[in-house]
Amino acid sequence: MEAIKLNDVTANDLPWKIIYDASRCTMCGSCVATCSFRAIVPKVERRRIVFSEGNFPEPKARFSAVPVIRQAKSIRDYCRGCGMCEKVCPNDAIKPVRNPDTRLPVITRCLGGDSIKRGGRKNLEGSIRTLDKIRVGRISQMTDPSLDAQRHTFDLLAPFGRILPPHKLPFTPDDDQQLITNEITPPVNWIYPVIIGDMSIGALSWRMWEGVAMAVAYLNEECGMPVRMCSGEGGVPVRLLKSKYLKYIILQIASGHFGWNRIANAMPHMVEDPAGILIKIGQGAKPGDGGLLQAGKVAEHIQAIRGVPKADLLSPPNHQGLYSIEESVQKMFLSFNAAFKFRVPVAIKVAASATSVSVFNNLVRDPYNIVGGFFLDGIDGGTGAAHEVSLDHTGHPIVSKLRDCYLAAVTQGRQGQIPLWAAGGLGKTGDLAADAFKMIALGANGVFTGKLILQMAGCVGNDMGRCNACNTGLCPTGITTQEPALVRRLDPEKVAQNIVNYYLAMDQEFKKLLAPIGNSSLPVGRSDALISTDRAVAERLQIQHVC
């Protein structure tokens, strides 16, 4: 018998318990082989069996060694509830079950003496989402007929780039009553209103990133939908930088500048401009924190793309040398605008915060007209790796903050001049079209999404503590890992297919939302189309309260 001490870790302390039925198990070993977290192990148990062989009871006891599957009891190798064992078991002999009595948050800190790090998203149980308290309640009828989602044509595009106020447009009428212009205006790309959010190579496996890139190319080339993806901070494969598909990629630069050596070197060889540049200042899931890629995921190809050795890669919390909003405008925006000869829009991404409106106001008033987008990321966004305390306890919800920024623009008569793009938990319930549509009616020009893309690919993580182990490099679905054996689980073509199909479905749903309010183009700022049964929500967002 093993001696158990009070503070030894047991299955009771862990967030998930493995339920195993030895009588159904065929000892095939699939579950153990598939568990990337080594949370289950084969083990031999000593069993005592009492039996009787004659015509009359003559009980005898026999001891035998029985092979079984047991849960590992370790704060390193513990079950994340991903359910891969259940998925592969031919006999339904094993599954994880959530343990409401988990002591993991306490014992991890006690044993490790370090803050808890993980990936995923906020895991605190919340109330009903604000977006679910809002409905599209302004239905066109009678004199103002609803449109036909199948028959009518819809313009589902959103601007990415700085938009001039009307009186600043350099248009003058000529003798033929035509407006002529010879001046250069800031570049604006009209794109699909749902950008695939910034997830880097490094955070994602190469197959996942390839699958997303394939989906984007297919949506553009075959489906006629100008969907753009953002590279994330981590560089781009040189082959892609030199290809015509670069035009579908928004290149991101964050505080670590990872990958930009290669991007800069590839510039003379680019045959297309990128779709845009996104300067990441902050991220909704971990505001005030930089990027984090743990050494376990810095595989050889990641070292090559980023130009770094195998080590924990930490981006600083802020861009070094930027001390003010004015500087961020003057230095970074001008240099990136100049680098691509003012042909590529440059936007900024910040974490939603109590100060977002101030930042937005400063940018929208900038006299240079060069900030081409304000990407606002809320607390319910995801990340590949962060300190749990940041994930769960810092940040700002996106809905009211987006609305505040839009209304700040309205107050100044500058709505639309810096396109507003919102993210952070949108599509959390799987229904991105509805979430995006409501955000647009509240003032967003478009939205961006990351986690949901992973879920389309097969990610099993959720905001109730399931999996959320993207930081470990042990992603059981091959999405956020660089382990070749795990990555091979993921079929990039299937990833691409799922993303394409989701976008096609979402596109239909957008039309089904536009048609009843009688609009054929995106109702940016049309808050009169929204209602809420929650008075506090209605008042805060300045929409109609209904009951």
Add this chain to the structure above:
Amino acid sequence: MCRIGAIKSLNYIHPSMALQLMQSQQKGHDNSGFAMVMQNLGGIFEPYKHLPTLSMACTDEGVKIAEDLLHEVGFSRVTQWTPEVNDQPGLDINAMPNYVFETFKYPRTYKHSSRKEKEELLLDTRLTLRRALEENEEGFVYSFWPDLLTLKEIGAPRDIGTYFNLWEADNRFTAKVITAQCRQNTNYDIVRYAAHPFHLQGYTALANGENTFYLKNKEFQQGLHRGYIGFESDTQCLLYTLHYVHRELGWPLHYYKHVVTPLPFAEIQQREDQKQLLGIRQSLAHLELNGPNTIIGMLPDNTLFTCCDAKKLRPVVIGRDNNTIVISSEVCGINEILPDRDWEIDIYPNEREVVVINDDLEVQRWKQ
């Protein structure tokens, strides 16, 4: 639902013609009001074409407030016309005590001022009057502009015509362009300011339909110009956009269509002027008009035009003879006042057209 109409003629015409045009369409509207704007005035106002005429409905106190204010600014009255009212019992009209149509000389200090300066003065004066009369609901100022007057009232159009003796044609109260609309009961409150046609600095607009981007239009327009106020009706947005595009930005009229119903992106990309059209779509996105609509507009130079929403969800027809052109929601109205015209040359504009009528009654059809 609104019914709208406009008559433009080489000769001076009397408002009875506009009443007839609208009366035959009464099943299409709800008989809740009648409003018209007359431009290029004849009769008693013909000698004063260069001087501004005030159109106002008010109480006795309102008359006094307005006269004091105008006197204070320096305007001096040169003529006035008060319609003789026929206040017989049983008429469906919610009448005001006084209807004022007065023509004024500009203040002496404006003797050497430019036309633009005078136009700004007229707007400022009208806004001041409106604010002053609004306090105790002493009156409603509809327009203060040269060679133009406005009449609006709540009630049945037939009875409003009877009340103002407008069914009997005469030579005293005439114009070469009359735009009219029959409905007071807008989607919002029943207030006199909510009835179109609306007028601002020589620009007039009226519409049959709904502007589902009303809130977007309103929020954007509020900051664009001091004259963009009220918003009692979503049709005001269409007027303000017309004023902004044509007068403030100084763009040719056909760009108005590109602002209110922009071409789809796929079509813009095929155009040579895509840079301008995209620029318009970007910078003036909040002035887009979405929803079913037919617009009739009138410019300071008497140019009359009509256009429809991008899905052609609202009807409009244009009929004409040698001396007169009529725009109407329903063809029955035109049949009433131009029964002998050649109806085969009637125009039913499509969703990408602007039909424009100049002072020689020349009709142009512009394709967007």
